Structures are given as structure tokens and as C-alpha cells.
Amino acid sequence: MHTLYQNNLKNNTTFLNEWFAVDLVKNANGDVVGCIAMCIETGEVVHVKSKATVMATGGAGRIYASTTNALINTGDGIGMALRAGFPMQDMEMWQFHPTGIYGAGVLVTEGCRGEGGYLVNKDGERFMERYAPNAKDLAGRDVVARSMVMEILEGRGCGENGDHVFLKLDHLGDEVLNKRLPGISELSKIFAHVDPVNAPIPVVPTCHYMMGGIPTNVHGQAIMQDADGNDRIVNGLFACGEAACVSVHGANRLGGNSLLDLVVFGRAAGMFIEGALNEGIDYLDASESDIDAAMKRMTRWNESSGGESVAALKTELQSIMQNSFGVFRQEEHMQEGVKKLADLRGRIAEAHLVDKSGAFNTARVEALELDNLMEVAEATAIAALERKESRGAHSRYDYPDRDDTNWLKHSMYFPTEKRVGKRDVNFKPKTVDTFEPKIRTY
Amino acid sequence: MLQVSIYRYNPETDSAPYMQEYQLDTQGRDLMVLNVLEMLKAEDTTLAFRRSCREGVCGSDGMNMNGKNGLACITSISDVVKDNKLVLRPLPGLPVVRDLVVDMGLFYKQYERIQPYLQNDEPAPAIERLQSPEDRDKLDGLYECILCACCSTSCPSFWWNPDKFVGPAGLLQSYRFLADSRDTATRERLAELEDPFSVFRCRGIMNCVAVCPKGLNPTRAIGKIRDMLLANAT
Numbered sequence: 001m002h003t004l005y006q007n008n009l010k011n012n013t014t015f016l017n018e019w020f021a022v023d024l025v026k027n028a029n030g031d032v033v034g035c036i037a038m039c040i041e042t043g044e045v046v047h048v049k050s051k052a053t054v055m056a057t058g059g060a061g062r063i064y065a066s067t068t069n070a071l072i073n074t075g076d077g078i079g080m081a082l083r084a085g086f087p088m089q090d091m092e093m094w095q096f097h098p099t100g101i102y103g104a105g106v107l108v109t110e111g112c113r114g115e116g117g118y119l120v121n122k123d124g125e126r127f128m129e130r131y132a133p134n135a136k137d138l139a140g141r142d143v144v145a146r147s148m149v150m151e152i153l154e155g156r157g158c159g160e161n162g163d164h165v166f167l168k169l170d171h172l173g174d175e176v177l178n179k180r181l182p183g184i185s186e187l188s189k190i191f192a193h194v195d196p197v198n199a200p201i202p203v204v205p206t207c208h209y210m211m212g213g214i215p216t217n218v219h220g221q222a223i224m225q226d227a228d229g230n231d232r233i234v235n236g237l238f239a240c241g242e243a244a245c246v247s248v249h250g251a252n253r254l255g256g257n258s259l260l261d262l263v264v265f266g267r268a269a270g271m272f273i274e275g276a277l278n279e280g281i282d283y284l285d286a287s288e289s290d291i292d293a294a295m296k297r298m299t300r301w302n303e304s305s306g307g308e309s310v311a312a313l314k315t316e317l318q319s320i321m322q323n324s325f326g327v328f329r330q331e332e333h334m335q336e337g338v339k340k341l342a343d344l345r346g347r348i349a350e351a352h353l354v355d356k357s358g359a360f361n362t363a364r365v366e367a368l369e370l371d372n373l374m375e376v377a378e379a380t381a382i383a384a385l386e387r388k389e390s391r392g393a394h395s396r397y398d399y400p401d402r403d404d405t406n407w408l409k410h411s412m413y414f415p416t417e418k419r420v421g422k423r424d425v426n427f428k429p430k431t432v433d434t435f436e437p438k439i440r441t442y
Numbered sequence: 443m444l445q446v447s448i449y450r451y452n453p454e455t456d457s458a459p460y461m462q463e464y465q466l467d468t469q470g471r472d473l474m475v476l477n478v479l480e481m482l483k484a485e486d487t488t489l490a491f492r493r494s495c496r497e498g499v500c501g502s503d504g505m506n507m508n509g510k511n512g513l514a515c516i517t518s519i520s521d522v523v524k525d526n527k528l529v530l531r532p533l534p535g536l537p538v539v540r541d542l543v544v545d546m547g548l549f550y551k552q553y554e555r556i557q558p559y560l561q562n563d564e565p566a567p568a569i570e571r572l573q574s575p576e577d578r579d580k581l582d583g584l585y586e587c588i589l590c591a592c593c594s595t596s597c598p599s600f601w602w603n604p605d606k607f608v609g610p611a612g613l614l615q616s617y618r619f620l621a622d623s624r625d626t627a628t629r630e631r632l633a634e635l636e637d638p639f640s641v642f643r644c645r646g647i648m649n650c651v652a653v654c655p656k657g658l659n660p661t662r663a664i665g666k667i668r669d670m671l672l673a674n675a676t
Contacts, residue, residue: 002585006559041539070495106497187497190516193472311484355488359453360540363487 020365021076023294024053024084024237025286031235032222033284035080036294040365043358045298047291051281052273055081055214055222055239056266060376062369064207065315065322068100068107072369077243079372081214082379082415083297086234087224089245089410089423090212091376092384093393095253096327098144100206102164104191107208108184108201110255113137115180117169119148120200121156127165132442139442142252142393145205149327152204159202166200173197205327209258211249211393212383214239215412215423218246220269225412225423236284238273240266247410247426251392300349301367307352310367317344317370321377325384330397334385341378348374379413386420387411404437444468444519446478448489449531451538459538461529468519475507475514478528479542490541498655501590505542506531511592511653533595535604548604549591549611556608556616556634561627577623584618584663586656587611593650593660599643606639610650610660613641617663620670632667632674641667 008015022036025047034050060075061067082088098119099108113119118137121127131147132139139147148165151157158166169177169184174197177185188196214237215223222237241261248260324337348370355363389403390396409422443465451459464482473481476493483489491514492502498516505514508522508529519528536544562571594600594609608616616635619625635641641664650660 002587002589009554010557010559070500072494104497190498190518309484310487357452357454357488360490360543362483362490366487 020368021057021080022298022368023296024080025290025294026084027284027286027290029235029284031284032084032237033286033290036291036298038298038364040362041360043361043364045295047286047294049283049286051236051277051283053237054220054269054273055237055243056241057243059210059242060373061207061210063318063321063373063377063380064094064326065318066100066105066204067207068097068105069207074369074372075210075243075376076369076372077239078210078213078379079375081222081237081239082375083371085416086222086237087215087415087421088212088379088383088413089215090247090251090383091210091379091413092325092387092411093211093249093251094207094325094380095141095209095211095393096145096205097208098141098148098205099167099201099203100208101187101191102159102202102204105206106187106191107206108167108187108203109181110141111181112167112169112184115176116172117167119144119203120166120168121151122158122162122165123156125156127151127156135442140252140440141208141255142395143440143442145327146395148203148205164202164204167196167203168200169196170198170200209249209253210242211245211247211251211253212380212411213243213245215410216240216244216246216265216269218265218268219272220244220246220265221272225421229421229423231423238269240269245410250425251394297368297371301353301364302356304350304352307350308347310351310353310363310370313344313348313351314366314370314373317341317373317377320344321380325381328395328397329384331385334381338378338381338385341374341381345374345378375415378418379415382418383411383413383420402437402439408437443526444478444523445527446482447527447529448482448541449538450489450541452488452490452540472518472520475505475517475519475522475528475530476503478519479514479530490543492543499588501588504533504590504592504595504655506534511596513590513592513655516655533591535595535601536591544591544595546591549589549594549609552594552604552608552612553589553615556612556619557627557631558615558619560619560622560625561630562624563626571624573623580621580623581618583658584614584621586658587614587618588656590655592653592655596649596653598647598649599645603639603643607643608635608640610644610664613644613667614658614660614663617667620667628670629674632671635667636671636674641671 018040020038020040022038024032025034027033032053034048037048038045055077057077059069059073061069061073118126119128128136157163185196188194188201192201194201216239220238220240222234222239223231224234226232246265320337320340324333353367355361387394389399389407391402412421412423446464446466447461450462479491494500494502496515498513503514532538532542532544539545594611597610599607600609620628620631644664648661
């Protein structure tokens with residue numbers, strides 16, 4: 001990240017540091033023509049006109065109570081695109097990383113198990129040998145995360161409440177820990193109060209990565225569907241990184257592959273836009289009413305005069321998502337969750353922003369972020385309820401098997417009708433000869 | 443009950459800054475200072491501070507805690523609280539925007555000044571510029587800076603001349619590129635620093651080393667730059 005920043009300095013990039021993008025401005029034709037943005041330092045709100053708007057807003061792990069994501073990962077780009085009526089792809093696919101530090105959610109890298117660390121339950125048993133006899137602790141993240149949850153549910157969890165397991169590293173020795181896993185000892189000491197040289201780290205599966213997002217092609221251009229279900233490019237809107245769903249991860253990202261979204265497709269989007277700008281494209285116009293529509297949400301918060309607090313509503317949202325749309329999913333729980341979210345949406349629409357001041361008002365930022373969390377949570381919930389199978393990170397008790405006949409497909413969530421449709425998975429060539437999908441066994 | 447005293451200033455309503463007293467029931471838990479702030483903000487939403495990663499990586503929640511700069515997210519209250527009292531102030535020496543939020547403009551300006559990017563006048567190879575493991579090791583302890591500004595804002599020389607003295611954070615990065623075997627702009631980089639202020643205002647006070655949340659040593663890097671400048675001069 002620092003290298004990216006440094007190279008932007010080298011190339012004299014203009015930054016709008018600490019500006020918050022509020023909503024997309026869409027013209028009558030459905031093209032994206034810029035956004036409404038707020039200067040956090042002063043509270044000033046402007047319409048930023050643009051020829052190309054790129055969503056590079058990262059993930060939205062904060063929809064869950066336990067996540068490795070930063071506090072700002074509230075899915076702001078996803079929320080903006082959903083409010084503008086654009087569809088999202090594969091939003092039910094959330095990766096839970098097996099080893100978040102218990103209590104803090106801070107990530108302990110997979111490299112720990114790569115270097116020979118392993119997970120144990122309260123009896124000291126290396127339980128992954130039972131679930132995946134060959135790959136053991138290096139089985140896919142979803143498999144390891146589910147195995148951990150099974151251990152906990154079946155009463156073999158560690159600690160007073162039996163609600164986590166241990167990651168054992170002490171046998172690796174000082175040198176491997178310091179040379180091959182720099183930073184792990186430090187993180188563990190700070191957040192788990194444990195020195196991994198002497199004692200195991202308490203860990204729990206923790207929300208880590210959003211495989212879904214704004215559907216794009218390989219150039220980063222956002223995609224929607226026309227009435228016949230054919231792909232159509234959204235003029236002016238691009239996405240890259242975790243916010244996008246080019247879908248290189250399918251339903252289950254492998255460790256390290258988020259760099260594909262960044263280094264490969266971020267670059268591809270940049271090069272495509274550079275080419276388009278060099279060919280010469282004009283600013284598309286927005287009418288006063290287009291801009292007013294994009295200002296609606298900001299105005300709503302600024303005029304709020306009563307209602308519930310943002311912090312309490314956020315906690316409630318995170319708890320619904322954690323309980324009903326976590327590692328394991330099931331019809332009734334999800335239906336209940338969807339109902340609770342619908343109720344929550346109504347209450348958030350009447351929530352109260354107490355502090356209306358302009359200068360560095362982080363309460364306003366958090367209120368705007370709550371709206372985005374709500375959008376992401378609902379898209380996730382409705383898509384998860386609709387996909388009646390288990391695949392990759394989406395694991396259902398009631399549909400434990402993969403159903404390639406009906407669901408070898410992307411899900412497409414359409415926010416206006418809150419409907420889930422399907423989109424063909426792009427296999428090129430259009431057969432799957434080179435990589436036959438089959439049941440995974442470890 | 444933990445007694446928390448926080449520096450408050452809202453430019454729109456306050457003619458002067460003041461300290462506001464809060465009480466927090468920690469239920470005996472050893473919270474991080476950032477947890478304390480988040481819990482207080484849930485009750486008093488007007489309290490302003492920066493935060494993002496909450497794990498000591500992004501560097502946004504640098505602040506002064508009971509007199510010492512550090513990152514609120516990786517500082518536990520047991521590390522700093524004395525007599526059950528926690529005093530939180532913005533990083534010293536930079537203009538306050540609101541409450542615990544400072545204007546980092548001068549800090550970034552000094553960072554940009556040292557041209558913190560690889561410069562090499564030879565054409566880029568097809569894949570990447572190679573470096574031996576030994577040369578790579580020379581960058582350890584330099585590249586890890588997260589730009590939290592804890593060091594520069596604890597440095598009396600930076601307080602005095604923030605516009606002319608690059609400060610420990612900027613100089614650490616300057617040395618990171620001076621020490622890089624792939625960078626060919628050493629002469630130009632040194633020439634840019636050759637004046638009485640940019641480097642030589644460092645008095646070896648070592649506050650920067652004492653507060654760096656990543657355990658880095660800007661004073662040592664500044665010493666190396668001085669050596670290079672002196673060797674260059676003779």
C-alpha cells in the first residue's frame with residue numbers, strides 16, 4: 001500500500017484525502033456521471049463530475065460482529081452502487097478466515113499453518129486430521145473454518161466458554177517464528193496476551209473477504225443485465241479490488257489471491273480507462289434532479305430530529321448477520337434474519353444523527369456508513385437465502401451438497417426489486433473440460 | 443471506574459480547547475485505549491478521533507496518552523494508566539482540526555519532500571529489478587514505517603522547525619531509499635538534504651525511538667545520513 005501511495009506521489013496524482021463519497025450521480029440514461037462527496041475536515045459537500053468513476057472501496061467485513069477487516073470496511077462502494085440500482089454478484093459468498101484472534105478478530109496469517117503450525121481442540125487433539133486426513137490444517141479455508149465450528153458446537157472448544165480453538169506454534173521454535181512469521185508474535189502478545197513461543201494462540205473463524213461485489217468484466221467495467229438477462233456495460237462505472245467481482249475467486253478465495261483483484265485487475269482497469277480517456281470521452285451531464293436524488297440520503301441524516309442511535313443499530317445489524325448468515329446457514333434462521341433486516345432498514349431510515357456540526361464530524365461519517373452496511377447486509381442475506389445448495393464459502397445444513405445442475409451460476413441481486421437472478425459463469429472455453437468440477441476430499 | 447480526561451475542541455463552537463472528564467466502567471478488562479474511545483463515543487457521538495485498522499497497521503490513531511505518543515489501538519490501558527487516570531491529547535506540535543484530530547499537512551509535506559519512491563535512471567527490466575538477500579536485509583527496520591507521526595510530533599526539533607527540519611519519519615524514509623541498492627539517486631537525495639536544517643537539526647534526543655509503535659530507530663538512520671553527507675563533503 002505504501003508503495004502504491006509512493007508511486008502516486010511520484011506521478012503527481014491529485015488526492016482528495018479524507019473526503020467521503022456519499023452517493024453516485026446517475027443521469028436519466030442510467031450512466032454514472034460522478035458522485036456526491038463530503039470533505040470530512042470541513043463538512044463541505046460537492047458534486048464531483050467524472051468521466052470514469054472507479055469503485056476501489058474494499059470489503060465490507062463490518063457487516064459481521066467478528067471480522068478481520070478494518071473499522072472502515074463498511075462496503076461504501078457496494079452501498080452506493082446498490083442505492084443507484086445496480087446489481088451485485090455472488091454476495092452470499094463471504095470467506096471466513098480460520099484464524100482470527102479470539103475476541104479481537106485480528107488476523108493470524110495462514111502462513112502459520114504453512115510453516116507447520118496446527119489447530120488443536122480442548123483435548124489437545126489435532127482435529128483437522130479427522131476432517132481432512134491428507135491436507136489436514138492446510139485444507140481450504142472454508143473447510144478448516146467449518147471444522148473449527150463443528151469442534152466448538154460439539155463441545156470440544158477451548159476456554160471457559162468453549163468458544164474457540166487453539167493454534168499451536170510453540171514447536172516451531174523462536175527462529176522460524178521470527179524469521180518466517182514476522183509480526184505474528186507481536187500481534188499475539190498484543191491482542192491475545194500470549195507469546196506463541198510458549199503457548200498456543202486462541203483463534204476463531206472470522207469474516208475476512210467478500211468474494212462477491214460489483215460484477216465487472218476484465219477491464220473493470222461494471223456490468224448489469226438487460227431485460228433479457230444479457231450482460232450490459234454500465235457507462236462510467238468501474239470497480240476493482242475486493243469491491244469488484246470479476247470473479248477470479250468463484251465461491252472461495254485462496255490465500256494470496258486478493259492480489260489478483262488488485263495487481264492484475266486494478267491495473268487492467270487503470271490501463272483501460274487511460275486508453276478511453278486518450279481516445280477522448282466527454283463529461284456526461286447530470287440534471288439538477290439527478291444531483292438532488294444523490295443528495296437525498298445526506299439530506300435525510302442532516303434533517304433527522306429523533307430516533308435510535310447509529311451505534312446501537314450497527315451492533316444489532318452485525319449480530320443478525322453473525323447469527324443467521326455466518327459459517328453455517330439454514331433456511332429458517334435466514335428467513336428470520338431477512339425479516340429482522342427488513343425491520344432494521346425501517347428503523348435506520350428514521351435513526352438520529354445528533355451531531356450536525358461540519359468540522360471533522362465522524363458521527364456523520366458513521367451514520368453514512370451504517371446505510372452502506374445495511375445495503376450490503378440485505379444483499380448478502382437475500383442472496384444467501386436464495387442459493388439452495390452448499391458451494392465454497394456458502395454452506396447450508398439443509399442443502400449440504402453442491403448442485404451443479406441448478407447452481408453452477410453466479411447469483412445476481414437486483415436491489416430495486418430485491419430479487420435474485422442468475423448469471424452464467426464465464427468458462428472460457430465454454431466447457432469445463434480443463435477443470436472438471438468435483439466433490440473436494442482432503 | 444476509569445477516569446478519562448480528553449482534549450476537546452470544535453472550531454465551530456469552541457473559542458478555546460478544554461479538557462472534558464469522562465468515566466468508564468471497564469468491568470476489570472484490560473482494554474485498548476481505542477476500545478475506551480469507541481465506548482465513550484457510543485455515548486457521546488461528538489467526540490472526534492481517527493481510527494481504521496485497529497491493529498497497529500494503518501497508523502491513523504496516533505495520539506498522546508498520559509504524556510506519551512503512541513497508537514491507541516495497540517496500547518492497552520494497563521500500559522499507560524496511572525492512578526486510574528487516562529489523559530488523551532492530540533499529537534503535539536501540529537494544528538488541531540477537532541478534538542484528537544490533527545492537521546497532518548506539514549508532516550506529509552516533509553515526507554513528500556524526500557521523494558519517497560525508488561529512482562533509477564537505467565531502463566526498467568522486463569520483470570523486476572533484482573536485489574541480493576544481503577542488500578534486501580539492509581532495508582529491514584526502515585521500510586516498516588506506517589506514517590503515524592508519533593515520532594515527528596514527539597520531536598522538539600520538529601516542533602521548532604516543522605517547515606525546515608524533515609523530522610524523524612521523513613528522514614527514516616529518506617535513508618530507506620539511500621540504503622536501497624536499486625536506487626541510483628543517492629547524490630541528488632543527499633544534495634537536497636545538505637543544509638543546516640533538513641538533517642542537522644536532529645539533536646539526538648531520541649524521543650522518536652522511545653515512541654515508535656513499530657519499534658523502529660529513526661535516530662540511527664539520521665546518523666547514517668549524516669555520515670553520508672559528511673563523507674560526501676570531503
